[in-house]
Amino acid sequence: MSSPDLNQVRIDISSTDSQLLELLSKRRKLSINVAQSKLATTKPVRDTEREQQLLVKLIEQGKALNLDALYVTQVFHSIIEDSVLLQQAYLQNHINPETVAHKVRVAFLGQQGSYSHLAAQKYFARRAEEVIEHGCASFKEIINTVESGRADYALLPIENTSSGGINEVYDILQHTSLHIVGELSVPVEHCLLVATDTEEHKIKTIYSHFQPVAQCSEYLSTLNDIKIEQADSSANALEIVSQLQRDDVAAIGNSEGGRLYGLTPIQTGIANQKQNYSRFIVVARKPIDVAAQIPAKTTFIMSVKQRPGSLVDALLILKQNKINMCKLESRPIPGNPWEEMFYVDVESNVDSDNMRNALKNLGEITTFIKILGCYPSDDIKPTNPTVDS
Numbered sequence: 559m560s561s562p563d564l565n566q567v568r569i570d571i572s573s574t575d576s577q578l579l580e581l582l583s584k585r586r587k588l589s590i591n592v593a594q595s596k597l598a599t600t601k602p603v604r605d606t607e608r609e610q611q612l613l614v615k616l617i618e619q620g621k622a623l624n625l626d627a628l629y630v631t632q633v634f635h636s637i638i639e640d641s642v643l644l645q646q647a648y649l650q651n652h653i654n655p656e657t658v659a660h661k662v663r664v665a666f667l668g669q670q671g672s673y674s675h676l677a678a679q680k681y682f683a684r685r686a687e688e689v690i691e692h693g694c695a696s697f698k699e700i701i702n703t704v705e706s707g708r709a710d711y712a713l714l715p716i717e718n719t720s721s722g723g724i725n726e727v728y729d730i731l732q733h734t735s736l737h738i739v740g741e742l743s744v745p746v747e748h749c750l751l752v753a754t755d756t757e758e759h760k761i762k763t764i765y766s767h768f769q770p771v772a773q774c775s776e777y778l779s780t781l782n783d784i785k786i787e788q789a790d791s792s793a794n795a796l797e798i799v800s801q802l803q804r805d806d807v808a809a810i811g812n813s814e815g816g817r818l819y820g821l822t823p824i825q826t827g828i829a830n831q832k833q834n835y836s837r838f839i840v841v842a843r844k845p846i847d848v849a850a851q852i853p854a855k856t857t858f859i860m861s862v863k864q865r866p867g868s869l870v871d872a873l874l875i876l877k878q879n880k881i882n883m884c885k886l887e888s889r890p891i892p893g894n895p896w897e898e899m900f901y902v903d904v905e906s907n908v909d910s911d912n913m914r915n916a917l918k919n920l921g922e923i924t925t926f927i928k929i930l931g932c933y934p935s936d937d938i939k940p941t942n943p944t945v946d947s
């Protein structure tokens with residue numbers, strides 16, 4: 559048998575890919591039709607039972623076509639995630655028409671290649687056609703840029719799975735007039751990046767923002783005689799190392815950002831936790847409404863009386879109203895030694911009856927309470943197909 563002609567096979571592959579794209583686009587249009595019907599019936603966007611039935615059937619059909627179950631599941635998890643996010647965006651635009659914009663101005667920490675920059679690109683990819691990027695040198699500058707109207711949105715990192723909550727951002731949220739309107743999680747894959755043909759044992763100085771230093775503390779403790787130099791952001795560290803062009807310096811950053819500065823990774827996966835994610839919040843001058851069909855989160859801050867059990871009493875109000883708390887952080891209140899401000903994230907829409915009732919009751923027992931925002935939950939957990947074996 560003569561071997562297939564490579565050029566011809568590639569032409570056939572390209573044509574098959576075009577058909578796949580057309581089908582994906584057709585499926586997306588159908589998802590929008592589904593969103594339109596849910597708008598009328600107020601049915602939730604997510605229907606995990608339907609997803610499960612769909613996956614089981616697709617796995618079965620895939621088997622008959624020689625496609626393994628894991629592959630089919632992965633592909634359709636990604637297709638369904640897109641479908642859910644698309645529908646959520648449709649419903650959100652419907653309920654907040656004033657936020658629909660062709661062009662948005664976004665402030666974030668650092669410059670091109672920073673984690674915040676990558677997160678901004680990811681978040682706005684499905685929300686605006688054009689993003690005007692506004693890199694800032696500090697969190698204060700970011701907040702100021704949006705408060706003064708020079709940008710429409712800001713992205714702020716709020717927590718990381720390795721290093722925990724980002725205190726500076728929590729403290730800023732106590733005083734800003736901005737509102738949380740969104741959130742997203744991005745994988746953070748730290749590498750050690752260099753500008754020359756060098757090796758790890760030759761490195762004497764590492765440039766990094768302080769957050770990656772905390773997230774990679776275990777790896778850094780295995781290196782001898784290393785000086786850590788602080789940079790304004792991860793991207794700033796990459797830029798410095800790229801300018802220095804020395805065998806004995808390196809930066810901690812992501813490989814995608816490193817490529818922008820001509821750096822190569824000599825160590826990958828150096829974060830303490832292999833599943834290293836950062837969660838970002840998106841803030842704007844005006845709060846948004848979250849459609850009832852979408853899972854919502856509400857973030858509020860409160861302080862309670864200095865007496866036994868007052869925090870427990872506040873949390874019991876959430877329990878009585880069947881509201882799940884997914885995060886609780888405490889931060890000192892400047893000027894009031896040993897008093898704490900509590901940051902609470904709950905899985906609830908601020909306009910739901912339960913949440914209204916809880917906020918009314920909390921208002922009666924707390925010394926201060928302020929809602930920072932209600933926003934769609936970014937957490938689209940993939941549905942598990944239960945396959946009978």
Ligand SMILES: C=C(O[C@@H]1C=C(C(=O)O)C=C[C@H]1O)C(=O)O
Nearest residue numbers: 592603604605606608609638641
């Ligand atoms: C499209 C729908 O909305 C969501 C997305 C699904 C999909 O893309 O297949 C399936 C179920 C829902 O979670 C639907 O309800 O049918």
